[in-house]
Amino acid sequence: MSLPSAALLPPSVACNYVALWTNDLQVELTQQPMKRGKSFTLEQDVAICNARLNIFQDPFNAVSKPQYNFWDRIYQNYVELTGDQNVRSQCSVQSRWKLIFGSCKKFHDCLARVEDKQSGLTESNKVLRANMLYFEHEKKRFAFNHCWEILQHKMKDLVPAKSPDPRTKDRDPNIHSSFSSHPPDPNTLVSPESDKDSYYIMESRKSKRPTRRRAEKEAHRRSKVVNTLDSRICDLMEQFTKQLAESDKKKAEVAERKVKVMEEMNERQQREQDDRIMSMDTSNMGPRARAYYEHRKSDIYFKTMGTLQTSPIWRTRASLTIFMPK
Template sequence: MTTQEDITRYANILQMDSDFVAPFVSGSQNTSIPIQESFPEVETITSNSTKCGGNFSVDEDNLLVSAWLNIGMDAVQGTDQRAERFWEKIWQYFGENNTYGTTRSISSLQSRWGNINRETSRFAGFMAKIEARNASGGTDEDKLKEAKELYKTSPAPSTGKKSAFAFEHCWVVLKNQPKWSTPKERSKGLLHTPSSIDQVGSNDDDTVVVERPIGRKAEKAKRKRIDGDKGFQDFLMKKLQFIEESREQEKEALRIKADRVQVDAQRADIEKERLHLETIREAKRDDMKKDRLRLETIREEGKIMAMDTSGMNDRERLYFENLKDQILARQQLE
């Protein structure tokens, strides 16, 4: 439920230009260094691809907002940053990420941020009013449309002129930051108990509370814890990788062993086949040897059978006649 205090706080936003940057650029938590008391008129915004003269493009505005958030909200850098060093870092960040072919000085970035800061803060006040009117109904799109119309029909405090809201592209990025958040968003717990450095503005009774980034020690402890978790995760990953590699090596060893068994079996089959063939060849050699002996025997026996015994004496004739009888008897048996 939006209270009168919420409306009062956002009314004070309209008076806060560069004061919001004080927590991030002060030399200590108890000393504020104002950046600029007043800012030039809102510059005309060119399209994303077209930049005329010294005007900032939408892309440049978004880059400047990104630089301010990254440098101002860096907990490791801390909020104890002096203005000069703070804007040097923003200028450096802007230059390193600027791909739009423009060159901006520190004073140009400060001036442009002053416009963005003032007008988006002013728009935040109108959004707070719309939230108060439509606390129980209306879509976010309807509320945004009403706030833009209210902005357009309300004269600017610094000039008294009326104009359309030219920094909606910046508002989209900044609206979730504490200074620009609506009471509805604050009720979700976006803001915390204020400390001395969180209080922005000159009115002690109506103070806008700005969310302070996490402390440097806490951030470092958080990152150390994250790094420790990451180290443990890396250890687990390496352990799992080692286990997987061991499993693969074991599988490979088993495969090699199986291949070796298969090769040994093949070698045994080959040796068995070789021995079988050798046996066959040996048998053939024996058969051939037998055939040669048989042929030799046949030739010798043929000579004996053809031998003329008429000129022999009785003993010789009887011997050869017996041989012939034996040859004939063996042939009959075969």
């Protein structure tokens, strides 16, 4: 979009004209589709995780660099590790961290479930079953194993603490004693809200589930998860064994067909060679050559006759010839 000539216009009109053209240019630039950048490399993912842990574990960063907020300091550390400030923006790095941490948290939950249910497994088997469980729930494989090696021992520290629920918020422990030991003064006005709060506090504490019952429910839920996981693994192993057997069977059939084809080709080549020898004219050959080829012709003849005599068709024709009336 080119700037029109406004040299012949009055100054006020020319200024308005340039302002309108600038606004149109900004609208045109904002309407252009943004191009997606290149995918993050493994080194960049590792640098993001290291930068996040460096700032998270260093308590002096907040004091030494108070002008930066938390993600400003993380991005500065990421640039120091990679040196690609002009390649990735802070917003891009922050979005990538959310994706990495979300996937690692889900994988951490899967691994925790496997460790709770499957005792006695090796670390490699635990990770393998956690990957299978992650694939079963997310319908895709876990793609951040390189980040998991860095974050696996810091997941509990990185998970943000849940905000307390106002409905289950702990109240003053002396409220019940004061409420029961000091009866309300009839001359004192009591608001409906205070009565309602006291009532709900008492009811919520009465309705708390016993610890034993909660533990039994949790054990029952975990046993169901273990049974489901074991059944799923058995099904996968059975499918794998069946597919392996079918593959071996197909390979054996292909090998058998190849052998049969090779035998047929050899027989065809031998017949062609025998036919060529049988049709050779030995009258112009020397004595030795004539004797050799006559001997070969005899061998071919007796071999062919022996093969024909053992065939069912030859036997049928021979029997018809014997019993046929002259």
